[in-house]
Amino acid sequence: MPDWVYTDRRIYEREQERIFFGRHWNFVGLECEVPKPGDYIRSYVGEVPVVVTRDMDHGFHVFENRCAHRGAEYCREYRGNTERFVCPYHNWTYDLAGDLVAVPFRRGVKGKGGMPPGFDMAEHGLRNFRVSAYRGVIFATACEDMEPVEDYLGPGIREQFDIIFDGTEQVLLGLHRNVLPGNWKLYQENLKDPYHATLLHTYLTTFGLFVTSNESDIMVDPVGRHSALLSRRPQGRPEVSEEDQAQIQAYREGLKLNDESVLDFVREFDSSWSGAAMTIWPNMTALRQTNILNTRLIVPRGPNELMMIWAVFGRASDDEAMTRHRLRQNNIFGPGGFLGIEDNEALKFVQDGLRRSMPRVGLALLGDDDEETDTIITERAIRAMYRYYREAMAL
């Protein structure tokens, strides 16, 4: 991969057009983020700010957070509940579907001024996206004739997706937000890269959460754009072979947490895999790890920066003890989590390298494209993504 794929403005702009506004479904939020009629959140399609709403009939809408009049970004709150959006500049008013419902002094004052007689409010609503809510997950697209989300995910990936989003009611536990000085694709790569898991995240190996000998499977959809890293945690503490210990620099043997209950695994999924880290092209990751459930929304902010919006959730059926268990376990992820800190730091290091070094072409050579899918020492999923990317970008 040449450096310019991650740093060039023209590539970045082409991505906005061909990827985020192209033939893809963008993740914009979870139904549990807008649980009641009239609820809304700020979100993004690519770099474009949007608002996601639930209307009075429980339909979902996604429209631009930009007034149709002079273009003001009218919604300034992370979330809220309302019947209409009133742009503060000249009070143009929109309903929960983004339709324009009021223009002050539309007919002018005393017969003077006002909008031209032919002005049709129906033609001046907020620019909206086609929306599909699939199993509690809200997607939006600018494409007129997208296939259903189910087909977009493809059979194998969809099966894994349906385990995380099993159709039971979810409850939002909260959000994390961070900016990261890295290209948005680096975040996709990070979750398609099982190789780093035991090397960077020594917390995992030290406390027995994930080791190289764990059974695993790296699944990629037929087109190469989505992926799932599946793993199985053995009962009890896994063995880390001496050979592996020597490869992992920071490995320490025999360490135990003071509070081991944090790593308890309460069985709740209909799957033999205890963990699945998924990437859904182009801007979503979904994770279930032990009893952690989260999604991440990747927002590109120029070639050298991205924003992450993490939504962490549980189930409506959780009792208080289960909620607290999830909250404790979530110390592992997020921008203050044991793994989250390391991923964000490592990606910053990569972008620093990309931005200010002698140009070169990066390597992703590990593993074989046609070998069995049960090794983690591979970059197969990253290569698959770039094969697809190249095609989508017509590069």
Place this chain on the structure above:
Amino acid sequence: MTGLAAADKPRAARADRAAFRDFRLEIEEFHFDYADALERGEVEQWCEFFTDDAFYCIIARDNYESGLPLGLVYCEGKGMLKDRAFALRNTEMYAPRYLNLQISNVRVHEAAGATIRAEANYLLLETLVEEPSRIQQVGKYYDLFERIDGRLLIRERRCVYDSVVINNCLVFPV
């Protein structure tokens, strides 16, 4: 309520104010030591500012105000604090940095028996190699202190941060 008790009230309030002033000074000194330990990266020492059953969390203000319980850091009991300290010292990978933790505007709200309820503002400045110093976190502590064997310790600390969109990641606690 008798007239006598009512007449006593202003005096009692004055006595309270004096006591609160003493508590405030004591808490400020506590914070100076607390910040010093974190600035020096002495995370194990940081754990010793807490009671064994302490609750400690760092929570984004938008979550806090929406009643969403998720913490950026969420620890029940000193064991979890120690595990975080251990990870920061031994397993975590992060760029080296200088920390500067400012704690101010201490206000004592309530003192009952061995406990004191108080709040304070905090500001964490971080400086990475060859990068300008930047505000990493700005927020408020909502605290419950407890005096155990004469020493003030934190039994509950909620760090509610205004800087909701975090700059990359928060490595050290506040």
